[in-house]
Amino acid sequence: MLSAAQATGRGDVGEKVDAEPVSGRAMLGQTLKVLREKAGKSLGQLADETGYEKSYLSRLESGERLSKVTVMEDLDGYYGAGDLLVRHWHAARFDAFKDQYKEFMGLEATARVMQKFSPGIPGLLQTEDFARGVLSGAQTTAGGDEAIEEQVAARLGRQYLLRQKPEPDVRIIMDEFALRRPAADGETWRDQLLRLESAAMRPNLALQVLPFSAGAHHHMNGSLTLLWQQDGSAVAYKEGNGCSRLIEDLDEVLRHRLSYDRLRDLALSPSDSLALIRDVLEEHRS
Incomplete structure (x- = not known):
């Protein structure tokens, strides 16, 4: 199981990766990518093992798409990440509104x-x-x-x-x-x-x-x-x-x-x- 710190590669999960503002969706995508890489999985392997399409997972990681929360629940379970992705998803969904x-x-x-x-x-x-x-x-x-x-x-x-x-x-x-x-x-x-x-x-x-x-x-x-x-x-x-x-x-x-x-x-x-x-x-x- 990956700890929150390991998932982001930093000691503070909420810390931004650079000085520029990062949207909730981009932060979620970064976290998805880090979790996958820490687990040693390619996008193709992740797609095969979770049943989600490779192109769909790629767009989630790039921040182009916002998934349903159930997808994040599935991936939290897959990575053993607690509710890390669900918490990031709740922040990311605000990007869809004024x-x-x-x-x-x-x-x-x-x-x-x-x-x-x-x-x-x-x-x-x-x-x-x-x-x-x-x-x-x-x-x-x-x-x-x-x-x-x-x-x-x-x-x-x-x-x-x-x-x-x-x-x-x-x-x-x-x-x-x-x-x-x-x-x-x-x-x-x-x-x-x-x-x-x-x-x-x-x-x-x-x-x-x-x-x-x-x-x-x-x-x-x-x-x-x-x-x-x-x-x-x-x-x-x-x-x-x-x-x-x-x-x-x-x-x-x-x-x-x-x-x-x-x-x-x-x-x-x-x-x-x-x-x-x-x-x-x-x-x-x-």
Whole structure:
């Protein structure tokens, strides 16, 4: 088994290899290459022994691609590196997002309490295939497929937030609209509904549906997230109409908290929401 120091060839894993800023993705690629070389493996041997394509592994080492986190879990196990690659991957995934969203993601990763409203199925609860369908809609340029896969990988990586220890207390309200616009592929939609059903039964997560009968409301055009840290500090994050904003002003955060409370009062209870999800699942099956 290679120690963290051996994996990077330095005494400090977090130390940069030169004076220039190194992206998270580049640092991950360097670590992958050093681990392989320390193990005395060629790219061809690594491909044969792990089942991943040689060209794919090469692009990971060069920093051209961001893998799914499960690939890093596999390679951590292969090299006996603990969770070294997974930790580097969590830093690397920030490269796929804009600066303000990176700041939000950092706060989300350490939040003890999360409250979210989403007009659609929130990213934290999406399956891989459903996420790919949602994210592919806006990609029409050359190289779009690769960009989509990186965004899918980063989105799925965020779902680790629900399983980290200590588990955060999470409440998610989603509009009934999310349940009434299925994925184009029937199997993808069934799997997504099953994921929602499973999430609704997690002990640290309360999932509520805001029914159509609640009428028009003030968050119809975007999502809202409220985060509380262990020290009691809070922020709000809004997305909608092609823009996003991280809100730290205490008075404004309080206003958004009150607006969220009003949505919660209009939403179905967690048990009634679970019953609705199951009804939609049965309708789909039949």
